[in-house]
Amino acid sequence: MSPQTILLLVLAAVAVIVAVRWVAEHTGLPAAALLTLIGIGYAFLPGPNITLDPQLVLTLVLPPLLYSAALDSSLLAIRRNLRTVVSLSVLLVLVTALLVGVAFSLFVAGATLAAGIALGAAVAPPDPVAALSVGRRVGLPRRLITLIQGEGLLNDATALTILSVAVASASGARFSFLGAVGQFLVASVGGVAVGVAVAVAIRPLRRLRRDPLSSNAISLATPFVAYLLGEELHVSGVLAVVVAGLIIGHNSPYWTSGATRLQTDAVWRLIDFLLEGLVFLLIGQQLPAVIHGLDEYAPSTVATAAAITLGVVLLLRPLWLWLTEHLPQALHTRLGGDDTEEDIEEIEEDTDADAAAAGSAAERAAAAHAAPGRLSGREIVILSWAGTRGVITLAAIFTLPTTTEDGSPFPDRNLLLFCAFLAVLVTLVGQGLTFGPLARALRLRVDRADEARLRNEARVAAAEAAVARLDELEAEQHDDLDDQAIARSRDQLRARQRRYRRRLALLDTSEAGEIPLSPTYEADLRVRRAALDAQRESLLHWRDVGRLPDESLRILERELDHEEGLLPARGPR
Numbered sequence: 001m002s003p004q005t006i007l008l009l010v011l012a013a014v015a016v017i018v019a020v021r022w023v024a025e026h027t028g029l030p031a032a033a034l035l036t037l038i039g040i041g042y043a044f045l046p047g048p049n050i051t052l053d054p055q056l057v058l059t060l061v062l063p064p065l066l067y068s069a070a071l072d073s074s075l076l077a078i079r080r081n082l083r084t085v086v087s088l089s090v091l092l093v094l095v096t097a098l099l100v101g102v103a104f105s106l107f108v109a110g111a112t113l114a115a116g117i118a119l120g121a122a123v124a125p126p127d128p129v130a131a132l133s134v135g136r137r138v139g140l141p142r143r144l145i146t147l148i149q150g151e152g153l154l155n156d157a158t159a160l161t162i163l164s165v166a167v168a169s170a171s172g173a174r175f176s177f178l179g180a181v182g183q184f185l186v187a188s189v190g191g192v193a194v195g196v197a198v199a200v201a202i203r204p205l206r207r208l209r210r211d212p213l214s215s216n217a218i219s220l221a222t223p224f225v226a227y228l229l230g231e232e233l234h235v236s237g238v239l240a241v242v243v244a245g246l247i248i249g250h251n252s253p254y255w256t257s258g259a260t261r262l263q264t265d266a267v268w269r270l271i272d273f274l275l276e277g278l279v280f281l282l283i284g285q286q287l288p289a290v291i292h293g294l295d296e297y298a299p300s301t302v303a304t305a306a307a308i309t310l311g312v313v314l315l316l317r318p319l320w321l322w323l324t325e326h327l328p329q330a331l332h333t334r335l336g337g338d339d340t341e342e343d344i345e346e347i348e349e350d351t352d353a354d355a356a357a358a359g360s361a362a363e364r365a366a367a368a369h370a371a372p373g374r375l376s377g378r379e380i381v382i383l384s385w386a387g388t389r390g391v392i393t394l395a396a397i398f399t400l401p402t403t404t405e406d407g408s409p410f411p412d413r414n415l416l417l418f419c420a421f422l423a424v425l426v427t428l429v430g431q432g433l434t435f436g437p438l439a440r441a442l443r444l445r446v447d448r449a450d451e452a453r454l455r456n457e458a459r460v461a462a463a464e465a466a467v468a469r470l471d472e473l474e475a476e477q478h479d480d481l482d483d484q485a486i487a488r489s490r491d492q493l494r495a496r497q498r499r500y501r502r503r504l505a506l507l508d509t510s511e512a513g514e515i516p517l518s519p520t521y522e523a524d525l526r527v528r529r530a531a532l533d534a535q536r537e538s539l540l541h542w543r544d545v546g547r548l549p550d551e552s553l554r555i556l557e558r559e560l561d562h563e564e565g566l567l568p569a570r571g572p573r
Contacts, residue, residue: 001048009048017277028137032130032280032390033432036425039284052286054398057279057391059227062156063241065275067223068268069128070153070245077146078246084147084324084375089125089154092320096124096312097162103308108412109301114170115411121163122397122416123313123423127390128152129276130432135386138436139445144379148386153246156392157239161187163396170411171404190235195243198226202248203255212263215256219264220271222248262565279391283424286394290421293414302415309419310426318384325375378442385438388427393420453507456500463497525567532564 001009016038017031024031043049078085097120104116128148135145165180205218226244230237253261294302375383397420400413439445470486470493503521539556542548548556 005048009050013278013281014274016281017274020277021273024133028134028436030130030134030432030435032133032276032388033429035277035280036284036428039281040287040425041284042281043285043288049285049288050282051289052282052394052398054395057395058160058399061275061279062238062392062395063223063227064220064271065279066153066156066238066241067226067245068272069149070242071249071268073149073153073246073249074146075246075250077142078150078153081143081146081150085150085154087320087324088147088151090158092317093121093124093155093158094162095320096316097121097159097166099316100124100309100312101166103312104305107308108305108415109298110412111305111415112170112411114166115416118163118166118170118400119309119397119416119419120312121159121166122393122420123309123389124162125155125159125389125392126152126387127392127428128386128388129390130388130428131386131435134432134436135439138439139448140382140439141379141444141446144382144386144444147383153242154239157188157191157236157242158184159392160238160396161236163399167400171401187234187236188239190233191230191237191239192243194230194233194235194237194240195226195245196247198222198229198240198244199247199251202244203251212257212260215260216264216267220267280428283391283394283428286421287425290417294418297415302418305415305419306422309423313387313389313423313427317387318380321375321380321383325380378444382435382439382442382444385431385435388431388435389424390428393424396420449507453504456504456507459500460497460504463493463500467493467497528567529564532560535560 017035020031020034020038023029024034097117100120100123101113101115101117104111104119105113108116128151131148132145132152135148161184165183202218202222222244223241226240227237230240256264397417400416401410402413404410467490470490473481474483474486506521536557539548539553539560543550543553
């Protein structure tokens, strides 16, 4: 295609992505499913189409998406739920791959175990983008969000490692079980080591990271450095990206400036928005290429292969979650020295008592986080429905070689492509479109009032710390400090404390986790926003009549923008 055609396709894709986002915001439908359906519709129209390049996706698309998700995740929350995260991202992926492989070798005519495991590895890792976007909108509890995030961050490395072993075996290389286990361990441990090394190497650059432009350049380069270094050392580059992102996201608040964080967050949000949209459009456009090679198979063979793939993908996940959450007490131990079931029950009893006696949202949050406990039946259902497959499945299956080492065609490649695409289509569209209604029907929602209460208590504590620091400065009697300036800052902080305490008093009257509306509070916000709008209109008038240069206008607008950014967002506070 000519550069003009490529540019036209990109611009059209951006227009579609923006339009779909508007539709998703006003209807509650997941953008990922809508974009996939639009991609399928476009694929059958006359005109140029784009074929998925798996290496391009794995090298240029996957690292930034994973890195951004890792920056947005909580290292502490993932560690607190490590048993369930590892169970879903490692063990379930392995069992899925093996079960699909065994079923293919037994029930699909002419299929080999290695080819079936390759398909199983490709369809095993869920893509959490659709589930997370809907889950955040409907207000899923934080633990479920953490589990979906943690699984999505770590399962890709497991799946790609299993896939490489299966492809090598299917292509004619000698298979060794011990060798495969060793390769998996080396890839995993090595990937973690590379991720830690990259995160440590970023720390000496913290002086540069205080400059927003330098920080963004470093942030954009980090996932590619981690991925390429991991791949060059023949370990998991995907895992290196995730580990680096988790560590950097956890530590960066200590050594990045406020301006840097604001700009970096905006940059990554834009990258996520565009890359995810393009990826889901690209998924839909692969349907013609996928069904092109099915003529060589009998309909019964295609139906059997499709039934096996969908059966394992849809049924194994809820069964696995139920079984792992209902293990006997002697087996229900947690990784990393977690407590046994008896200890957990004692902790949960203490936690309930502490939560009942807790006088603040912070104490209740700390008590709730002390021991995650087992998943409830409703949580198992929603986590099962969150297993939507996406771009990593298609990118992985498209990496299958067309021929083996001896030059013969790769066994059942076209059939494997179809089964993988079918798994993506059924889960992404079917589960994606019904995820929100299911979550609302199960009434799995975070206590928004308690979260708002916790944030306001933290604001009060931060203001108290600032007042204490001002008192220390005043007592030290620095010659270069103005007592009146300290007094003005103290008055502003105490006024802020009073505002937060009034908000806390209002939140204490909330019922059923809803955030009550305060007419006085809402009126105050409207007045402050109206004042900001008036200032902007005045500045624009000065610019339009030639009294204010555009450069000065931008500086003054930025000041107003930061002032507006201090106002509470419209919604939960």
